[in-house]
Amino acid sequence: MKSPHLQSLERLGIRLIETPTPFPQVPTANAWLIEGPELTIIDTGSAFRPAWDAFKEQFARTGHAIGDIRRVLITHGHPDHAGLAMAIVKRSDARVFIHEADARKVTTVSEERFGSVWGRYETYYRLLGMPADFIEYMHQVAFAALRPGELLDTVEMLHDGDTFEVGAGKLEVLACPGHTPGCVCFHLPDHGVLFSGDHLLPSISPNPVMELGAEASLEEPWEGKFRSLVTYIESLERSRAMDLDLVLPGHGDTFTDHRRLIDELNRFHQTRQHHVLKALRASEATVYDLARQLFPNREHIELFLSISEMVGHLEVLEAEEKITRTLQGGRFYHRINQEDVGS
Ligand SMILES: [Zn+2]
Ligand SMILES: [Zn+2]
Numbered sequence: 001m002k003s004p005h006l007q008s009l010e011r012l013g014i015r016l017i018e019t020p021t022p023f024p025q026v027p028t029a030n031a032w033l034i035e036g037p038e039l040t041i042i043d044t045g046s047a048f049r050p051a052w053d054a055f056k057e058q059f060a061r062t063g064h065a066i067g068d069i070r071r072v073l074i075t076h077g078h079p080d081h082a083g084l085a086m087a088i089v090k091r092s093d094a095r096v097f098i099h100e101a102d103a104r105k106v107t108t109v110s111e112e113r114f115g116s117v118w119g120r121y122e123t124y125y126r127l128l129g130m131p132a133d134f135i136e137y138m139h140q141v142a143f144a145a146l147r148p149g150e151l152l153d154t155v156e157m158l159h160d161g162d163t164f165e166v167g168a169g170k171l172e173v174l175a176c177p178g179h180t181p182g183c184v185c186f187h188l189p190d191h192g193v194l195f196s197g198d199h200l201l202p203s204i205s206p207n208p209v210m211e212l213g214a215e216a217s218l219e220e221p222w223e224g225k226f227r228s229l230v231t232y233i234e235s236l237e238r239s240r241a242m243d244l245d246l247v248l249p250g251h252g253d254t255f256t257d258h259r260r261l262i263d264e265l266n267r268f269h270q271t272r273q274h275h276v277l278k279a280l281r282a283s284e285a286t287v288y289d290l291a292r293q294l295f296p297n298r299e300h301i302e303l304f305l306s307i308s309e310m311v312g313h314l315e316v317l318e319a320e321e322k323i324t325r326t327l328q329g330g331r332f333y334h335r336i337n338q339e340d341v342g343s
Pocket of ligand 1: 076078179198
């Protein structure tokens with residue numbers, strides 16, 4: 001039984017294609033088919049056999065053929081969103097669009113860079129205080145999992161404010177950096193509908209992912225690092241100001257009342273930062289120490305996500321001048337600023 005939201009979306013020529021992913025943290029991913037003069041799809045699903053089978057099966061039920069797709073719009077370069085783009089391109093004349101800050105994640109350029117990118121992450125992970133065996137795990141498992149299945153030869157760049165004509169009217173690109181540097185949403189202003197990718201998801205969860213700058217050096221990999229949570233919070237404020245009736249996320253069910261969700265996210269971040277400050281009042285610490293202390297039972301990819309989240313909170317606290325980061329003996333230590341003691 002389809003939800004009433006999905007039924008009303010069908011009247012606008014918008015259909016959900018929900019596919020499985022190989023990532024246990026997010027078991028399914030949403031792609032959104034939009035009818036119109038040029039058949040358009042927002043996101044694709046993972047390059048993963050069960051996802052492609054589900055995609056083909058659900059697509060056939062829309063009455064369209066994959067060969068008819070003319071545009072693939074990617075909200076961001078993660079493999080559960082861009083993974084099937086190449087499979088679609090091979091069977092159609094579709095053009096693929098992505099924000100330039102995420103383009104390298106999905107193109108052949110990224111393959112050449114993979115080795116050198118890892119070297120910088122390895123150095124950075126050591127600075128965060130990660131032990132050698134966990135760094136090796138990251139190399140073998142987690143980092144490799146971020147590689148998209150099939151890389152694209154050509155993509156076209158999306159910019160904030162670009163528009164596309166679809167059956168339901170004007171579709172606007174809205175840059176929402178944070179979850180990734182090139183994360184975008186797509187807005188149908190005539191209908192108050194936002195395709196939010198991973199920028200807004202129906203459940204509260206740590207969202208921005210740790211990411212080094214594209215041109216960071218091996219010696220100083222933190223130079224130009226994307227401050228994901230600082231940027232994400234700014235993007236949340238921007239989406240908070242929008243009048244929306246319905247949000248169509250990259251995972252899970254459609255939802256209304258995005259402002260309530262954003263308020264909950266802000267409270268969630270503030271609570272976590274309060275806990276970080278409390279821990280730092282006891283003693284200075286590395287990112288790894290703090291992740292272990294605040295999330296003691298997490299291992300493997302869950303531990304990595306905790307570390308990633310911790311980096312985000314520390315960058316926010318540093319931007320607010322509540323803490324200071326120093327480099328000592330090849331590790332970053334975080335210390336609470338004097339004026340905050342006892343507050
Ligand atoms: Zn994502
Ligand atoms: Zn996702």
